[in-house]
Amino acid sequence: MRTPASPAPAHVLVLDDEPSLRTLLGFIVQRMGAIPIEAPDAATARQLAAKHTFACALLDKNMPGESGLAFLKWLRVAQPGCNAIVVTAYGNMDAAVEALRLGAFDFLLKPFEVDTLEHRLKLALEQWHMRQERERMQAMLVQADRLASLGVLAAGVVHEVNTPLAYILSNLDWLDEELPSLGKALEKQSGGESRELTALAGRLKAVASTLRDIREGAERVRHIARDVKAFARDSDDESVLVDLREVLDAALKMALVHIRYRARVVRDYREVPMVQANEARLAQVFLNLVVNAAQALPEDGKEHEIRVRLWTGPTGEACAEVTDTGMGIPPEHMPHLFQPFFTTKPSGEGTGLGLFICKSIVESFEGSISVESQPGKGSTFRLSLPPHVRDASTTSALAQLTAVAS
Structure with a gap:
């Protein structure tokens, strides 16, 4: 998770033909935390408008040559978002x-x-900042909708892939059984005397070996399709018994493209109880944490690692950790990590919603998520979830049925 930098200061155009007044207005703009861009006439202001985007403009109405009102008319077309006074x-x-x-x-x-x-001027700048923030949030919502559409598309593609994949695997099963018996029949028929039949039996063995490689590749495709389906399917918030080991492994596979050149993965899985949760949503949490860990590392991070841990907490809760050895998080940003729209990633690369969504998902399953970090040493995101516990009456009834059956 990258944390946000303060927004860049706004630029304010100061257009006035009196040098002393331009200086005064520029000083006032600086006191408001903005950057003054001064111009003595409209022609100069037009040139500056080609280089800068103005949040506001202070325009003198009466000037030699083009008037302030004539320039305002042009400015409203060139930079409609600028608030002019x-x-x-x-x-x-x-x-x-x-x-x-x-x-x-x-x-x-x-x-x-x-x-x-x-x-x-304060009112004008505040309105400009609010408009910029609204436009940014609208862009984020469009991106989120696009990602949701891709999830639906991915689920459909996986469904379509599974059918021919099952056909391929079933035929590979048949060939895997048929070729060895065919090779043995050729060996018996040749009796070791026919070189052609013996050579053909050898070629069949090579074909069988190649088919095993093909089968291994097809099995990998099936596992990938299963993992994608876990993330992309519309599960209608259904909660089931979830094995955190399987979900975390699926997230690591999905994030492999981000991890491959940045770090080695170290797994430390201990006994951990099953949890009652939505598998796809938990997969989303782990995928987000693992990708964030990878993005905190340099691309040539051969000396870095991402450590994932599972264990049972002191009160029986299921605990998980994702730790990286990256740059860490500045202390002043720690209180804001789980707030929505909090990010320093370049425009178009992040929405600032990842950790906010993770927290919302974990808390919806009555769990908790926290973070520890030291600048220059890395970060650890830790979550805990209540264990699934069978109802005592159900457990007793099952025990009685088992006793009767035995």
Whole structure:
């Protein structure tokens, strides 16, 4: 899991033909935590707009050459997301209405109170940040919907693959039984005297060996299809008895492409009870933790490892750990790891929902998830789930039936 960096400071265009006022406005913008981009005229401002995306713009209404209102009209087309505040010493109600009609966020008369300008600019910047965040969240939801569609598609592909795969495996079973008997029949018929028949029997043995290799490959395809189905199927939140060893192994296979060049996997599986949970959802949790562990390591991480552990806790709970030897997590980010939309991955590479979803899934099964990390030494994500315990009356009835049957 990568943690988020603070958002980059917003750029604010300061367009005014008076140098002293540009300096003052630029100072106010800096005090608001934004970056001022100053321009003495509209032509310069157009050139700057080609290089920067502005969150806000402070525009002088009356300037030599192109007026502030004419530039505002152009800016609304070039950068429609920019919140423009028109500042002028020659203002009246008609001018204010015209500015707002052209798309200005606000209108301010000179001379102005610094506090007033700061308040207006703060509102403009806040609205811009909220709009940016809304657009980012909408993009994340589109990506999530796309991934959900891929899951449905994967489930359908696996279903279609299983049918011809079963046909292939059944025929390989038949060939595996038929070829040895055919080879023995040829050997008996030749009696060791016919070189051609003896050679043919040898070739049949080679064919049988090749078919065993083919069978091994087909079995691997079947296992892959089974693992994909565990992740992609629509299980309608059905809870069943789940063996954490099988789910964790399936997650490791699915994450192999991320792990292969980054680390070696170390398994430490001890006795662990079965849990009552949804297999696909638990697989999603483990896959997310393993992929996050891999992404915390360099690609040439031959000296790194990802350690996965299973054991029974002191009160009988099922416990699991995923540990990496990567860069660790800064202490200031630890309290926010499980918050939604919390990520520093580049745009398009992460939604910041992974650990939030993991926590939600684990807690839906009455479990818990926690993290320990030291910068430069790696991170450990630990989860525990209550064990599945048979109802006492059911256990007693089964024991009585067993006694009667014996």
